[in-house]
Amino acid sequence: MDLQPTSPPDGLPSRRRLLSLAAAAGAFTALGGLPAFTASAAPARPTTSPLRPPDPRSELWWQAPADDRSMIEQGLPIGNGRLGALASNDPGSELLLITDATVWTGGLNDTLDSDGQFPYGREDFGSFTLLARLTVDIPDHDLSAVSDYRRTLDLAQGMVTASYRRSGVTYQRRIVASRPDDALVLHFTQSGGGRYTGSISLAGTHGETTTADGSRRYASFGATFANGLRYGAAVTARSTSGTVRVDGTRISFTGCKDLTVVVSGGTNYAPDAAAHYRDPSLDPQRLARTKVLDAAGHSADVLLATHVADYRSVYGTMDLSLGTSSSAQRGLDTWERIRARARDGAPDPELEAAYLQFARYLMISGSRGSLPLNLQGLWLDGNDPDWMGDYHTDINVQMNYWMADRAGLSDCFDAFTDYCVAQFPSWTELTRTRFNDSRNRYRNSSGKVAGWTVAFSTNIHGGMGWWWHPAGNAWLCHSLWEHYEFTQSRSYLAKIYPLIKGACEFWEARLLTTEVTDPDTGAVREVLVDDSDWSPEHGPQDAKGITYAQELAWVLFGMFRTAASVLGKDAAYSRTVADLQRRLYLPRVSPKTGWLEEWMSPDNLGETTHRHLSPLFGLFPGDRIRPDDSTPKEIVDGATALLTARGTESFGWANAWRALCWARLKNADKAYQHVVNNLRPSVDGSNGTAPNLFDIYEVERGRGIFQIDGNFGTPTAMLEMLVYSRPGHIELLPALPAAWAASGEVTGVSARGGFVVDLRWRDGRPAEATVRSVGGRTTTVSFGGTVRKVTLTPGRSVTLKDLGR
Numbered sequence: 001m002d003l004q005p006t007s008p009p010d011g012l013p014s015r016r017r018l019l020s021l022a023a024a025a026g027a028f029t030a031l032g033g034l035p036a037f038t039a040s041a042a043p044a045r046p047t048t049s050p051l052r053p054p055d056p057r058s059e060l061w062w063q064a065p066a067d068d069r070s071m072i073e074q075g076l077p078i079g080n081g082r083l084g085a086l087a088s089n090d091p092g093s094e095l096l097l098i099t100d101a102t103v104w105t106g107g108l109n110d111t112l113d114s115d116g117q118f119p120y121g122r123e124d125f126g127s128f129t130l131l132a133r134l135t136v137d138i139p140d141h142d143l144s145a146v147s148d149y150r151r152t153l154d155l156a157q158g159m160v161t162a163s164y165r166r167s168g169v170t171y172q173r174r175i176v177a178s179r180p181d182d183a184l185v186l187h188f189t190q191s192g193g194g195r196y197t198g199s200i201s202l203a204g205t206h207g208e209t210t211t212a213d214g215s216r217r218y219a220s221f222g223a224t225f226a227n228g229l230r231y232g233a234a235v236t237a238r239s240t241s242g243t244v245r246v247d248g249t250r251i252s253f254t255g256c257k258d259l260t261v262v263v264s265g266g267t268n269y270a271p272d273a274a275a276h277y278r279d280p281s282l283d284p285q286r287l288a289r290t291k292v293l294d295a296a297g298h299s300a301d302v303l304l305a306t307h308v309a310d311y312r313s314v315y316g317t318m319d320l321s322l323g324t325s326s327s328a329q330r331g332l333d334t335w336e337r338i339r340a341r342a343r344d345g346a347p348d349p350e351l352e353a354a355y356l357q358f359a360r361y362l363m364i365s366g367s368r369g370s371l372p373l374n375l376q377g378l379w380l381d382g383n384d385p386d387w388m389g390d391y392h393t394d395i396n397v398q399m400n401y402w403m404a405d406r407a408g409l410s411d412c413f414d415a416f417t418d419y420c421v422a423q424f425p426s427w428t429e430l431t432r433t434r435f436n437d438s439r440n441r442y443r444n445s446s447g448k449v450a451g452w453t454v455a456f457s458t459n460i461h462g463g464m465g466w467w468w469h470p471a472g473n474a475w476l477c478h479s480l481w482e483h484y485e486f487t488q489s490r491s492y493l494a495k496i497y498p499l500i501k502g503a504c505e506f507w508e509a510r511l512l513t514t515e516v517t518d519p520d521t522g523a524v525r526e527v528l529v530d531d532s533d534w535s536p537e538h539g540p541q542d543a544k545g546i547t548y549a550q551e552l553a554w555v556l557f558g559m560f561r562t563a564a565s566v567l568g569k570d571a572a573y574s575r576t577v578a579d580l581q582r583r584l585y586l587p588r589v590s591p592k593t594g595w596l597e598e599w600m601s602p603d604n605l606g607e608t609t610h611r612h613l614s615p616l617f618g619l620f621p622g623d624r625i626r627p628d629d630s631t632p633k634e635i636v637d638g639a640t641a642l643l644t645a646r647g648t649e650s651f652g653w654a655n656a657w658r659a660l661c662w663a664r665l666k667n668a669d670k671a672y673q674h675v676v677n678n679l680r681p682s683v684d685g686s687n688g689t690a691p692n693l694f695d696i697y698e699v700e701r702g703r704g705i706f707q708i709d710g711n712f713g714t715p716t717a718m719l720e721m722l723v724y725s726r727p728g729h730i731e732l733l734p735a736l737p738a739a740w741a742a743s744g745e746v747t748g749v750s751a752r753g754g755f756v757v758d759l760r761w762r763d764g765r766p767a768e769a770t771v772r773s774v775g776g777r778t779t780t781v782s783f784g785g786t787v788r789k790v791t792l793t794p795g796r797s798v799t800l801k802d803l804g805r
Contacts, residue, residue, distance in 0.1 A: 081368025261577025
């Protein structure tokens, strides 16, 4: 790969053009909301230690280190929201595969292929790649020479540990990714008179040269991709005893009772389209050196305490109990528990709760103050991830963020919002200049174009990849909108309003007028339908009026009308959008299949058991189709029939989506079965859960890859089984499975409409529910046939104790 500095690619929109786009949208002031790798003030240090003894409920553990050839399945993930790593925890050769969310090749990628679609390769579109490899070699601690090995992931404290015995001495290491210190910290200790002797190596993964400074005891490297992105990393080490010194390009340590290793790194990526997503003034290698030396000026205890205090402030917003596991289950390590759960078929409620908390750990570790989680989250084992580790806009990036608000992690959603805001000027310009290309089979046949949309894949440089995805704008907006529904923040709504309005303008230009005949009455009426399109990801590529797009346009128009009303904006355009929404065609049930139609045809034009549930958007994540009197029974039955036909065996994210749809239909057994399906152990690359709990996607027989969306979608389904909400309504235990019914408790679950719910249940019924307002004022709370109206002012709460009677 070319590592020489280059100018920005030719053909980039001018800075003036992008500045005007951002300013006109009211988004430019928000571009700074996505922090980059920058210098920062010294963090606040806790005055007392926040560390606590491990809680078995929130501790995952294994009896062997990761094989360095299977890091994606066995390595333990750490991350501070931007900087992450997979750790092997090998006693004699600790390996960290280090990532930064912004280490991307590629660029704007605005030269269309001959079919009017975008190129999609590692050099043009680009790819998420590794930042560095760190190894800590301790030659006389070979795995064969140690006993009583155990490694853990403490979900409650955000910490990886490993311990073992050698020659009568107990050795321990603790590894964290500190957000306050913006660094990875490895702390090696012992009890019993042992010593550490070995070396530390930091290497890039693109052919970089590492250099070292003997006087300041650090090693570092820096380079520049062909796209102009500069990056760098640095490492230093300290000990209270023994000798630590630079040896060539490595750092060696000899006779140390303890050892602290500090690593940092990043890029000069900047979330500013007008600057072509670069900060030319930033030197990542120099900044990385500064960060590691500053952090290493504090004791390991202080660094660990600072990290835990910060992490706990986020993790502690929600707690969960789904029941009590048996002592036999508790006695198994995590991988054995996963295998036993599948083999024996016996529920393991503490394991299932830990799986959900692991997802929250991944969210905190991967989505704070940087880019949003991509297909790989923040974690890689090489530089060639499938689909470039990109942002897929037809389910995957949206699923990554369904859980955040529901699981008490609203602040972690900010990375997704800020990404969309920062990319918005470029997306708008590409839509204006490229969408109606005569070769694009999805272009607007009217010849008009307005607003913005995206392709199926997006990168971090304002660019797109693969095919155009007209409805992608509406789905991204729906995810942004749901965050408003949870938080009720007017300032946030003002921030995303330009995106919602721009998406409406796109659809106003795109929709076609056609006539349909009512099958019952024979009446003919005019309706609005989507132009030539593809129902993700199967069937004809030139179908008009696909259910997927119709549902998304319908919900988009409703979002805009509400947003305009709340903000007191665009009253005339809101009336125009209301008329568009009123005239939209909405799907029927096929008289041939009994399914909700996916295309404007009674025929099934695709794969019956296809992984995507695109025509069921109105069931989940939308709300238009509900199993109550608000939706005609034949529509609910048609959606149920289609969901049934799609089957129960698929990839992790697809099973998660199925579980969510069944939860919306209040079918606890089927929702839970899909959760259980995803907890099955992955063997030889099969779909399921890896030893480190990453979700594995079988791309071909015998080859599985990590794709993180299933890790978030499945816990989202678990929460929807416990609490369903929409603005004005909260339903308790809508799909509680028998496996969790005996007793349980969840605290800190967010509900749309601006509320937070704490819920305790027994024998399948609510024992007590507390509803707290975080901006909402009125809602109903229901269980079974019992409904209570709740009116609160923000900050106040009410406890209900009679809903389960």
